[in-house]
Amino acid sequence: MEANENLAFDALSDRVRRRILAALGEEGELSASEIAARIDSVGRTSVSSHLRVLRTSGVVVERRSGRNRFYSLDLDGTVRDAFVYLQSILREATTSIDTTDAPERHDADRGDRGVG
Amino acid sequence: MEANENLAFDALSDRVRRRILAALGEEGELSASEIAARIDSVGRTSVSSHLRVLRTSGVVVERRSGRNRFYSLDLDGTVRDAFVYLQSILREATTSIDTTDAPERHDADRGDRGVG
DNA sequence: ACGACGCGTGCACAGGTGTCGACCCGTGGT
């Protein structure tokens, strides 16, 4: 255990970075300033820092063209790792509860959840 | 967007919480002290705090039995939400690069990655 | 070559959060 998926979870645990990811998912590729323009809640500096995190954690890739830097999702990056990781623990847990006395359930006392 | 999957990402962005999740995945169900015993890097208080996060974020569920509290993965919780979320952005990005001038690529300059 | 522009970075600061020790509540045993 302890592979690359943790990098993705750490990267995706931030609100701004998730918005960047969403924008990249829609457009496919965006320059740093274009991304910063979309995220109006924070400044350009902060976005740049987030892009660094996303890059070093293997979530996005950078393509330089002139004085622009275009970012896009890394399909073979840690996002995929995180995906298969979740898939595994979901499957693992399914087999576990099958061999355990855990009672079946569908809802719990999670406090303030909901789509918001 | 901005649904429940972010709760899972936030929960899974922590090292200790991932270890708890792994233990739960293996055993299916564990009491709080059993979990604390497995995570020897931190104390019981800290584990309890993490369990609270995992509970309130809809990752695990609690079952009380006597003076014990048994925890197990919530299969219908936010972990599943995060799973489908990653699935969607992965698919979304795939269609995007198909309709964009993004050049194909398979590796990048991610700094210090590797299985660790 | 010089200025405008894109954009990453170092620094300082503030808010978030993990950790621990002490405490409290509830349950089970005797």
Next chain:
DNA sequence: ACCACGGGTCGACACCTGTGCACGCGTCGT
């Protein structure tokens, strides 16, 4: 009833991290 034990919670503290500002470096236009 009393005590031992499981385990969550509060307060305090240290650290991590997100944010903005000023700045530096490289690139394009003239």
